[in-house]
Amino acid sequence: MATAPSSTDTSSPSLYIGLMSGTSLDGVDGALAAFGVDGGMATLATAYVPFPDELRASLMALQAGGENEIEREALAANALAVRYAQCVTALLEQAGLGPEQVHMVGVHGQTIRHRPELGFTRQTNNPALLAELSGIDVVADFRSRDVAAGGQGAPLVPAFHRAVFGDEWQSRVVVNIGGISNISILPAGSGQATSGFDTGPGNVLMDAWINRHQGKHYDADGAWGAAGQVHAGLLAQLSTEEFFRLPPPKSSGRDLFHLGWLQQALSRIGADIAPQDVQATLTALTASSIADAIAAHAPGTDTVYVCGGGADNGYLMRLLQERLAMRSAEKHIAVKSTAALGIAPNHVEALAFAWLAWRFDQRLPGNLPAVTGARGLRILGALYPA
Ligand SMILES: Nc1ncnc2c1ncn2[C@@H]1O[C@H](COP(=O)(O)OP(=O)(O)OP(=O)(O)O)[C@@H](O)[C@H]1O
Ligand SMILES: CC(=O)N[C@H]1[C@@H]2OC[C@@H](O2)[C@@H](O)[C@@H]1O[C@H](C)C(=O)O
Numbered sequence: 001m002a003t004a005p006s007s008t009d010t011s012s013p014s015l016y017i018g019l020m021s022g023t024s025l026d027g028v029d030g031a032l033a034a035f036g037v038d039g040g041m042a043t044l045a046t047a048y049v050p051f052p053d054e055l056r057a058s059l060m061a062l063q064a065g066g067e068n069e070i071e072r073e074a075l076a077a078n079a080l081a082v083r084y085a086q087c088v089t090a091l092l093e094q095a096g097l098g099p100e101q102v103h104m105v106g107v108h109g110q111t112i113r114h115r116p117e118l119g120f121t122r123q124t125n126n127p128a129l130l131a132e133l134s135g136i137d138v139v140a141d142f143r144s145r146d147v148a149a150g151g152q153g154a155p156l157v158p159a160f161h162r163a164v165f166g167d168e169w170q171s172r173v174v175v176n177i178g179g180i181s182n183i184s185i186l187p188a189g190s191g192q193a194t195s196g197f198d199t200g201p202g203n204v205l206m207d208a209w210i211n212r213h214q215g216k217h218y219d220a221d222g223a224w225g226a227a228g229q230v231h232a233g234l235l236a237q238l239s240t241e242e243f244f245r246l247p248p249p250k251s252s253g254r255d256l257f258h259l260g261w262l263q264q265a266l267s268r269i270g271a272d273i274a275p276q277d278v279q280a281t282l283t284a285l286t287a288s289s290i291a292d293a294i295a296a297h298a299p300g301t302d303t304v305y306v307c308g309g310g311a312d313n314g315y316l317m318r319l320l321q322e323r324l325a326m327r328s329a330e331k332h333i334a335v336k337s338t339a340a341l342g343i344a345p346n347h348v349e350a351l352a353f354a355w356l357a358w359r360f361d362q363r364l365p366g367n368l369p370a371v372t373g374a375r376g377l378r379i380l381g382a383l384y385p386a
Helices: 054-060 067-096 127-134 146-149 157-165 204-214 220-226 234-239 260-269 275-297 314-326 343-359
Strands: 016-022 026-035 043-052 102-108 110-116 120-124 139-140 172-177 180-186 195-201 303-307 334-337 382-383
Touching: 016 067, 016 172, 016 204, 016 343, 026 067, 026 195, 026 343, 043 067, 043 314, 067 102, 067 110, 067 120, 102 127, 102 343, 120 146, 127 139, 139 275, 139 343, 157 172, 157 180, 157 195, 157 260, 157 343, 172 275, 172 343, 180 275, 195 204, 195 275, 204 260, 204 275, 204 334, 220 314, 234 260, 234 275, 275 314, 303 314, 303 343, 314 334
Parallel strands: 016 102, 102 139, 172 303, 303 334
Antiparallel strands: 016 026, 026 043, 110 120, 139 382, 172 180, 180 195
């Protein structure tokens, strides 16, 4: 599939909206895209609606068990649907379109528990309310069918990455650094198998740590961490986590990588480490776990393309380049933003959910069994007609 973000050669394009609110819990990214009969895709509008602090706090509280969970989840789902609807309105206004011109909204929902090994993953949402508020058909709950087929239900973006970023001549890896990091391995040539998996933490631990010590939501450009020193002992301790050594298929989330997990490692080390040095070490952990995964599973990579909010962390990008160079002495691997391929890093995931809605609409599979471990290809999502 060719991408042409600013122009399209599609003769009768169909319009789809994708909405992604990920593990960072920061807000919802939206994209309105046109898909042509020839498979071409064009981005018509993008929008971001941040979550108010109250919604962030209730979503954060739902990441672990607690009292009156059912009611709290239902109310958070309603509040989410209202924000999603605001994002849809912003996209329609930007594109000068009415709801009747859009085929479907594909909405991820908010992951509050991810336990494929127990047979479930839960993306809270109220798609019925979103259909009511937006007046557009809504497709939601993209992960459950893959889990029902024995898969991880994640990551789902590798199929989209193959479609828009795959190349005939260059072997590419696309790294999404959101709350959690995941890679898509796209060997050169359209006939080559695509693989991918979650590599571990993205920004989730860095965000939590700076929030505890500085009250900020994230470490802008990685500046706070960059002024600290990577603590080799702590990095080694954190790197002993079994998840890093598990073979794919594998996926992760806040269920594993949270402040309690970090605190345990800090207690084992016993040393008094300055908060800024911990931040530097967490940045190094994200970079080294991604570089290790690429070295082990995609040694032939020519270029790594980064998307997700982590692409805006200059310190993290430097460490990633450094660690890739350390692990691949004979071959230079370039690190670039997906902007170099025509899609800004913060638009990729929302576009992926527009693409998944388009796949659903045609009753085409959305998963890659080689990635998720599902028994086979499955049509992903459930429909809530407008
Ligand atoms: N200017 C910046 N400097 C450093 N980090 C940034 C910057 N902008 C965004 N980020 C990081 O990116 C995160 C948001 O990224 P993104 O929206 O890709 O995550 P997500 O979609 O919630 O996660 P996931 O892909 O795990 O579902 C923020 O929480 C922050 O850590
Ligand atoms: C369960 C869940 O929400 N997983 C997310 C999360 O965020 C990044 C990584 O962990 C990835 O596995 C997935 O999101 C992307 C969009 C995916 O499915 O490909």
